[in-house]
Amino acid sequence: MRLKPLGNTDCLVSPIGLGMAALGRPGYINLGHGEDLAGHADVKSMEANAHAVLDLAWKKGIRYVDAARSYGKAELFLSNWLKSRNRSDAEPTVGSKWGYRYTADWKVNAAHHEIKEHTHDHLVSQWEESRELLGTHLDLYQIHSATLESGVLSNEKLLAHLFKLKHTHGILIGLSLTGPDQAKTLVKARDTRFDGLPLFDAVQATCNLLERSAETALSEASDAGMGVIIKEALANGRLTERNTDPAFSYQAAVLSTQAKRLACGVDALALAYLLSKPWVDVVLSGAACTQHLLSNLQALDVAWDPEADEALAGLVESPEAYWGFRKTLAWN
Template identity: 55%
Template sequence: MPRTRLTLPQPRIGLGLAALGRPGYINLGHGEDMPDGRDVEAMRAHCHAMLETAWRHGIRYVDAARSYGRAEAFLGDWLAGRPADERPVVGSKWGYTYTADWQVDADVHEVKEHSREVLDRQWGETLEALGFPPALYQIHSATLDSGVLDNAAVLDRLGELRDQGVAIGLTTSGPAQAETLARAMAVEIDGRPLFDAVQATANLFEPSVLGQLEQASQAGMAVIIKEAVANGRLTARNDRAGDASALQTLDAVAGRHGVGRDALAIGWLLDHPFVDMVLSGAGSEAQLAANLRALDVTLAPADREALAGLAERPQDYWRTRGGLDWN
């Protein structure tokens, strides 16, 4: 039996809440995005302001996760009382537990466990926080070594949620994303493919999964991109000496289009027709407005050729990402 294709709303840019639901994150310069403080109420107000701005700009997809601090709760508060036709489509994720206790310098910010017990607990927590089931529920950072794609108890429960009308997805991370996605595409429950969507890390520095994402799209899966600006490395905030040459190329192409680095990076992803949605991880209203300029970028063949040279070896990209500081 074929997949039931998950249709994501226009425009093809959504708002991710990874940097808006907790005081610390690894995005470069994240600490500058919270001018009114990082206590719970200040961050709730900031998150609500970002959601309002996103809605005014026409954004109709919002991405959350259990491990994003209080992101689901902030989103649920904002959604409360809004008519159904004034709600964005919501995707969320399970599999990581937030453990930082609202501390930026915590030793451990989140703990991963892909067990049936965690799925059952976090599904209940998601329903309580949002007030309704998300349209898309995803395994957070599924990997081959976590064993989640072979865990019958977990897969059967996800199949039950699918049969209740919730689209099921997975997110991927690390240099083996393509292998993980290929394995997930083969998973079936009751003779029907389980996964309706994939959310993968892809950007100009780390494009290695794009070929497998195109195959997933051809197989009927919705394709969502996260970390489109490489946690700030593809923005004006990056002053890393090791990225200087790549950023010169990025600036030259962005200058031809009259946009910033971030908009060009997102526009490059939108240039791939199999990409259904690119998440903006903006931490401020100004960043979000700048990200949305990607919708006006139309790349020429010479642009694509120049930008192709920015790709890093996946192992190098993920090593650099793993060294970014929580701030």
């Protein structure tokens, strides 16, 4: 898999990366997540599975791995894998995120799985936790799910601390986005500067065949030198064969027709759409097992074409509808 710089940085990444949201905790909102675990949701089994997926990812050339403090034990699993496989600081490129606290205590039916707190004190404490686990492997440190409403991009003390971390530890600083106003949040982030220099080196955003509202802003961010990482490319499983919702039957048929024409699975089709965009640096696979990752990787061989573009253009949902539906997805 050909490596390229993340934006205008020296950090090398692969076109497909591995996101660990579904690998580090027993509960998640992806369709069929509980089936993926197949009753093996204890810590030991989940770490073994995470390591198997990481091993396959490495073998297949994936060189960007993305974790977060709120992904259960994802950082710990990744840390143990890096040490046990003697990975150098140079490879793979590792990103993590702060801003949410994991609160489910390894339960699937928890009242709250994660709690958001975009405060300076929380940044300080979670940085120390991530740094202790990942050490000098940590290349990219991101605000988790930044929004205008959270006030994180207006907190001068917090932003100054991120700028200090950037230059003291030689890391990249990024942010992930969420909600219907991703584009507006990104515009504000791009304008954030210290000593005349941009604070943010990269952005991670939700973008897929159903939710395309941030595409123009992401393209402009790429032109400005920011690295662009795409998350939720499969819309938490909605863009896979697992989506049997009768209300999605028309969209499923369109997806299936194009997938068959291009000789790939629906998941690979959805990933290939994003890989075709010149402003995208990394598309994250959220694979929960090796079979999913192998299927996702088929996207690299899909010959995306104008016919697919035209046929799938009608799948787009309004940001309000997309994010409203996402809120209804059950932790499983």
